[in-house]
Amino acid sequence: MDELLDILNEINPDVDYETEDNLIDGKVYDSFSIITLIGELCDRFDIEIGPKWMRNENFNSAEAMWNMIQAIREEESV
Amino acid sequence: MHNVLEYLEASASRLPDKIALACGDVTYSFAALRDLAARLAGAIPAELHNAPVAVLADRSAETAICFLAALYSGNYYVPIDPDMPAAKRQAILDDAAPAVVLGREAARSALDGLRFPGRFLTPANAAAAPVPLPTCGGDDPLYMVYTSGSTGKPKGVLKSHAAEISFLEAYCSAFAFDETEIIGNQTPFFFDAAAKDFYLMLKTGARLEIIPTEKFAMPTVLVEYLNEKQITFLSWVPTALAIVAQLRTFSFVKPETVRRVFFVGEVMPMKHLNYWRKYLPDITYVNLYGASELAGICCWYQVEGEFSDDESLPMGRPLENCRIYLMDGETRITEPGRIGELWLVSPALALEYYHDPEKTEACFRKRDFGDGPVRCFKTGDLASFDEHGNLVFAARSDFQIKHMGHRIELGEIETVAGALPDVARCCCLYDAGKSKIVLFAQLSEEAGPLTGRELQSQLRSRLSSYMLPAKVHIIEKLPLNANGKIDRPALRLLM
Numbered sequence: 413m414d415e416l417l418d419i420l421n422e423i424n425p426d427v428d429y430e431t432e433d434n435l436i437d438g439k440v441y442d443s444f445s446i447i448t449l450i451g452e453l454c455d456r457f458d459i460e461i462g463p464k465w466m467r468n469e470n471f472n473s474a475e476a477m478w479n480m481i482q483a484i485r486e487e488e489s490v
Numbered sequence: 491m492h493n494v495l496e497y498l499e500a501s502a503s504r505l506p507d508k509i510a511l512a513c514g515d516v517t518y519s520f521a522a523l524r525d526l527a528a529r530l531a532g533a534i535p536a537e538l539h540n541a542p543v544a545v546l547a548d549r550s551a552e553t554a555i556c557f558l559a560a561l562y563s564g565n566y567y568v569p570i571d572p573d574m575p576a577a578k579r580q581a582i583l584d585d586a587a588p589a590v591v592l593g594r595e596a597a598r599s600a601l602d603g604l605r606f607p608g609r610f611l612t613p614a615n616a617a618a619a620p621v622p623l624p625t626c627g628g629d630d631p632l633y634m635v636y637t638s639g640s641t642g643k644p645k646g647v648l649k650s651h652a653a654e655i656s657f658l659e660a661y662c663s664a665f666a667f668d669e670t671e672i673i674g675n676q677t678p679f680f681f682d683a684a685a686k687d688f689y690l691m692l693k694t695g696a697r698l699e700i701i702p703t704e705k706f707a708m709p710t711v712l713v714e715y716l717n718e719k720q721i722t723f724l725s726w727v728p729t730a731l732a733i734v735a736q737l738r739t740f741s742f743v744k745p746e747t748v749r750r751v752f753f754v755g756e757v758m759p760m761k762h763l764n765y766w767r768k769y770l771p772d773i774t775y776v777n778l779y780g781a782s783e784l785a786g787i788c789c790w791y792q793v794e795g796e797f798s799d800d801e802s803l804p805m806g807r808p809l810e811n812c813r814i815y816l817m818d819g820e821t822r823i824t825e826p827g828r829i830g831e832l833w834l835v836s837p838a839l840a841l842e843y844y845h846d847p848e849k850t851e852a853c854f855r856k857r858d859f860g861d862g863p864v865r866c867f868k869t870g871d872l873a874s875f876d877e878h879g880n881l882v883f884a885a886r887s888d889f890q891i892k893h894m895g896h897r898i899e900l901g902e903i904e905t906v907a908g909a910l911p912d913v914a915r916c917c918c919l920y921d922a923g924k925s926k927i928v929l930f931a932q933l934s935e936e937a938g939p940l941t942g943r944e945l946q947s948q949l950r951s952r953l954s955s956y957m958l959p960a961k962v963h964i965i966e967k968l969p970l971n972a973n974g975k976i977d978r979p980a981l982r983l984l985m
Contacts, residue, residue: 425947436707442955443706443733450737463742466710 413478419452420474433473446471453477459484491655493627495561497692498524505669505695512719513551513700520695525620527555531562532617534590535609540630541565542586546572546593546600547679549703552613554679554688556592557633559613564624566631567592568646569680572600574954580604581644582636585845627651634844635682637782638890638899638957646844647682649785656837657786658689660811664790665750665776667723669695672747674721676701676730682782683755683895686725696723706730709739720747725778727895728758729925735765744769754778754787755895757883757922761799779805779883782897783853783867785838788812789881804880805873812836814881815859815866816873822859826877829884832869835859839867891920893927894956903929903959906952912937912945915968917976918959921985929959930981932968940964 420429423445427435435441441449449471450461459481470480491497498520501510506521518526534543543560547553547569560567568586570579572593579600583591589608591601598610632651636644661667673696677684691698699719705712712734716724724731731753734740751766751773758777767775780787791806808814816823816830823830842850856863872884889900900918907916907929914934921928931945942962949958963984969977 422943425943426950437704439704439707441707442703443709443730446707447733447736463710463737463739466708466737466739466742468704468708468711471708 416478423448429474436468436471457481493651494654495623501695509697510691511551511554511698514702516551518551527558528562528620529616530559530613531621533611533615534563538589539564542568542588544568544570544588544591546570546597548572548597550594552594555613562621564626566633568634571680572597575952637897638902647782648841648844650841653785653838654689656811658693660809661786664809667694671696672720672722673698674701674716674724676726686786709734709737710742713739713743713745716745722747722749725752727755728753729894732759732762735762740769748773750774752776752778756892758803760797760801777803781869783840788834804876804882806880811838826875829872829874831887832871832873833866835864835866896956898957903957907949910948912940917968917981919982926960928985929962930965932965
């Protein structure tokens with residue numbers, strides 16, 4: 413989780429990721445931030461985030477992203 | 491045709507109940523659009539004539555109503571991005587000095603803390619009775635958009651009814667649009683490129699679907715939205731199209747109703763266009779080229795044949811209302827392959843740079859190309875002809891760039907960054923390959939230890955988001971060339 417918070421802070425350090433749960437619906441992150449974020453998540457966690465994971469609810473908070481990363485890892489290990 | 495409102499009057503008479511504008515669940519028919527705009531115009535002081543009326547142009551259907559209300563009142567509109575930094579909003583209010591600002595109640599806070607002695611009106615202030623169609627039009631001003639200025643001060647470009655009408659007639663003649671079109675609007679209303687979508691709706695009776703901003707964050711959600719709204723036509727900045735390709739969206743969901751995709755505002759990366767063409771080969775793709783100093787666009791190229799990922803798309807040929815000339819100094823270039831500056835001649839040219847007769851004089855000149863003197867505009871874009879007579883973009887002749895669909899003077903970013911107390915000198919470069927703005931900053935002697943990210947954070951509240959450098963490098967001393975100027979090529983090696 414710390415590594416994820418590092419990535420998020422690199423993209424926008426002005427957000428409190430412990431409490432923010434409206435990153436997409438609240439327009440905190442735009443499409444350009446998402447592109448950067450997805451590239452970083454794939455690189456740093458060595459995962460493939462396919463289009464089916466691209467839903468607002470998977471990116472609205474740090475916790476939702478963390479859960480998504482775990483789910484992708486589980487799926488990839490099968 | 492004298493006044494663009496005649497397009498709306500005709501569509502509202504022909505198709506009164508057809509939906510003209512939609513944003514999420516909010517819709518307005520053509521009749522409702524005409525009625526509400528003409529009634530809101532009644533609340534604007536009648537003594538104003540051909541005067542600027544500012545509009546807090548947020549992403550809503552009501553913004554379009556405010557534009558039209560300004561026009562029905564016999565004035566012209568000046569869109570202001572309510573989310574741009576306060577200093578920039580203030581600079582536009584100071585320069586345009588509107589007596590009235592229109593906007594939604596939700597946007598009113600964009601005036602908080604600003605010097606504005608005039609009145610703020612919302613659609614709720616609409617008068618009981620609509621005003622009649624005004625008599626102005628032709629060369630009278632229609633709207634003024636502010637673009638980035640190298641001094642840090644935004645510059646207003648004023649366009650007329652006649653210019654927009656000239657463009658629209660040529661645009662519709664080239665592409666045969668009609669009322670069956672459902673336009674998926676991406677470009678914000680404070681952005682010049684949005685006028686194409688807006689006036690196309692008024693003229694043809696098509697529906698304009700304003701796609702909510704948050705849909706663009708997730709391409710799969712975006713494409714599902716296009717399908718839900720049965721959108722047929724996209725005229726987007728390449729960046730928005732590229733994001734859909736970058737995230738490999740079409741392996742999950744594809745647009746089902748889109749027939750035409752146009753792109754404008756910057757160079758379309760061929761790699762991403764090839765992705766679109768591979769999955770959606772039946773769509774017509776058109777590359778548009780224009781300038782803020784012209785209503786609409788002036789050149790277009792319909793993509794045909796194969797292009798490799800590292801090839802550039804031509805800008806194509808002029809619309810029927812435009813003539814183009816490639817010039818090397820005062821000499822006209824006609825042979826293929828030779829690069830020159832692009833000059834435009836068209837009735838769609840802007841009237842002037844507002845309050846800047848010197849710049850207007852320098853950029854809009856009278857010149858004789860062989861059939862009498864005509865007014866022309868020097869674009870500052872360098873281009874050449876290919877062997878088929880198509881124009882091909884080469885580069886900008888100055889430090890102006892196109893980024894995320896916006897025209898940006900790198901000098902403006904340098905001006906804002908250079909004004910920070912911690913910055914002694916700085917230089918801004920554009921990495922066109924990665925579409926990234928990069929700032930190099932030399933810190934002042936008084937500055938404490940500061941990282942590039944901290945400096946970027948300071949800039950976040952002072953620059954529009956599309957102008958924020960993606961990377962800020964702190965360097966001990968900016969390299970200088972023999973003339974004592976910042977050595978940009980040397981910095982480019984550090985990018």
